[in-house]
Amino acid sequence: MFSFKSEPIMPTFALVDCNNFYASCERVFEPRLVGRPIVVLSNNDGCVVARSKEAKLLGIAMGVPLFHVREIIKKHGVVVRSSNYALYGDMSERVMNILSAAAPGHEIYSIDEIFLDIERLPVPDLGEWCRQLRQRVQQWTGIPVSIGVGQTKTLSKVANKLAKATSDDDGVFIFTPEVAENCLHETEVGDVWGIGRRWSKMLNSRDIITALDLRNLQDGWVRQRMGIIGLRTVHELRGISCHDLETVTPDKQTTCCSRTFARASSDRDQVQSAVLSYAERAVEKIRYAGQVCRVVQVFIRTDRYDTDIAPYSISALEALMTPTADSRAVVAAALRVFDRIWKGGVPYRKAGVLLLELSSSQDVMPSLFDDRINGSDQLMKAIDKMNSRFGRGSIGLGLSPKSAKWRMRQEHLSPRYTTRWADIPHAQIE
DNA sequence: TCTGGGGTCCTAGGACCC
DNA sequence: TCTGGGGTCCTAGGACCC
Numbered sequence: 001m002f003s004f005k006s007e008p009i010m011p012t013f014a015l016v017d018c019n020n021f022y023a024s025c026e027r028v029f030e031p032r033l034v035g036r037p038i039v040v041l042s043n044n045d046g047c048v049v050a051r052s053k054e055a056k057l058l059g060i061a062m063g064v065p066l067f068h069v070r071e072i073i074k075k076h077g078v079v080v081r082s083s084n085y086a087l088y089g090d091m092s093e094r095v096m097n098i099l100s101a102a103a104p105g106h107e108i109y110s111i112d113e114i115f116l117d118i119e120r121l122p123v124p125d126l127g128e129w130c131r132q133l134r135q136r137v138q139q140w141t142g143i144p145v146s147i148g149v150g151q152t153k154t155l156s157k158v159a160n161k162l163a164k165a166t167s168d169d170d171g172v173f174i175f176t177p178e179v180a181e182n183c184l185h186e187t188e189v190g191d192v193w194g195i196g197r198r199w200s201k202m203l204n205s206r207d208i209i210t211a212l213d214l215r216n217l218q219d220g221w222v223r224q225r226m227g228i229i230g231l232r233t234v235h236e237l238r239g240i241s242c243h244d245l246e247t248v249t250p251d252k253q254t255t256c257c258s259r260t261f262a263r264a265s266s267d268r269d270q271v272q273s274a275v276l277s278y279a280e281r282a283v284e285k286i287r288y289a290g291q292v293c294r295v296v297q298v299f300i301r302t303d304r305y306d307t308d309i310a311p312y313s314i315s316a317l318e319a320l321m322t323p324t325a326d327s328r329a330v331v332a333a334a335l336r337v338f339d340r341i342w343k344g345g346v347p348y349r350k351a352g353v354l355l356l357e358l359s360s361s362q363d364v365m366p367s368l369f370d371d372r373i374n375g376s377d378q379l380m381k382a383i384d385k386m387n388s389r390f391g392r393g394s395i396g397l398g399l400s401p402k403s404a405k406w407r408m409r410q411e412h413l414s415p416r417y418t419t420r421w422a423d424i425p426h427a428q429i430e
Numbered sequence: 431t432c433t434g435g436g437g438t439c440c441t442a443g444g445a446c447c448c
Numbered sequence: 449t450c451t452g453g454g455g456t457c458c459t460a461g462g463a464c465c466c
Contacts, residue, residue, distance in 0.1 A: 041452085042451090043452050044452065045450090046451060049452070063451085066451090067449075068450090256454055304451090
């Protein structure tokens with residue numbers, strides 16, 4: 001008889017997550033904000049989308065509307081900032097460059113998170129390696145990060161949450177089978193990656209409170225109530241990896257540009273000009289990604305929070321003859337769709353344009369019947385170049401009046417320190 | 431008389447993520 | 449006064465075909 005010695009289960013994934021990323025970015029260039037409560041707002045300055053530790057301690061919840069926390073902000077002198085994506089995107093790139101160079105494989109998961117493949121990392125002390133990596137990012141970019149290590153992506157997420165609790169000193173947590181039961185018992189089921197509000201509520205109502213409870217459920221029960229996705233999550237909690245590292249970023253399948261208006265509008269011209277400007281912005285995005293689209297979808301809707309009005313939402317789409325990234329073709333299609341769905345007398349609050357069936361612009365077969373796009377590439381390149389040099393919206397199709405009331409509200413915007421010459425920080429020497 | 435059933439494609443909606 | 453934006457994946461149900 002052979003005797004099989006079971007292989008020791010080795011940790012595989014490290015999840016590195018920037019602490020309070022947007023708030024930390026604001027602090028890098030404005031050190032006086034260190035130690036003060038900061039919140040960063042969504043587009044339109046509507047909701048709180050990021051909070052510093054101090055702001056969290058004041059009880060400001062994630063996603064609350066700004067007007068709900070006005071009192072707290074006033075009373076405690078909370079610093080308020082509009083989202084500055086030019087700054088956050090650039091800072092993210094710097095952090096990711098450092099982290100991705102440190103491991104044999106990586107997956108950038110979001111603007112502030114990256115999974116590292118550390119299964120075969122030849123280091124004697126993994127904890128020490130993590131602490132040094134963390135130190136390096138802090139020193140080179142000014143951004144604090146936390147690192148969680150586990151056998152699956154889901155467990156590395158659990159570990160990361162535990163690491164955050166110690167982010168003032170250590171900021172590193174390694175999830176091992178020895179500590180599994182304890183760690184999962186201390187983790188609320190709703191804090192598990194993949195368990196959102198709905199499932200959390202459903203599970204709690206059945207007395208499944210912790211990640212450990214979830215891990216111990218029977219497969220059939222989970223499959224029936226939470227589908228294949230829920231089952232994968234449960235397996236991952238048991239240390240069975242179901243989500244591989246995605247080292248190549250797959251091309252996007254859809255791109256969308258949508259906005260909530262500052263106030264509802266029934267004015268046809270106003271809503272139309274909003275829709276057309278979203279179409280123009282969406283097509284810019286796919287050009288930047290080297291893609292073309294075949295289908296253009298437009299939607300307009302009322303305010304879904306306003307209980308005084310009848311909810312109304314409509315969308316429609318149009319397939320183009322040739323896949324394209326030409327602003328003129330896409331905007332014209334958006335206009336035709338808009339004309340089809342427009343209905344007067346409705347207080348519209350939100351609109352958007354989706355570009356669907358995206359593909360690489362290199363794979364396009366030109367159509368015999370569509371001769372409009374001759375010279376398209378050069379024209380679009382020229383437009384993009386001018387906009388990148390002189391600022392977005394410098395040149396376009398002449399359809400977006402600047403004063404329209406759907407324009408985005410950004411009353412607390414910080415400078416674009418790292419991506420705009422005029423905003424470069426000044427150092428003062430005394 | 432008998433009112434099937436399986437396959438595919440599409441769409442809308444629901445769940446999740448950051 | 450005031451409630452984000454941009455994605456992915458899965459599933460259920462309808463239309464259609466044989």
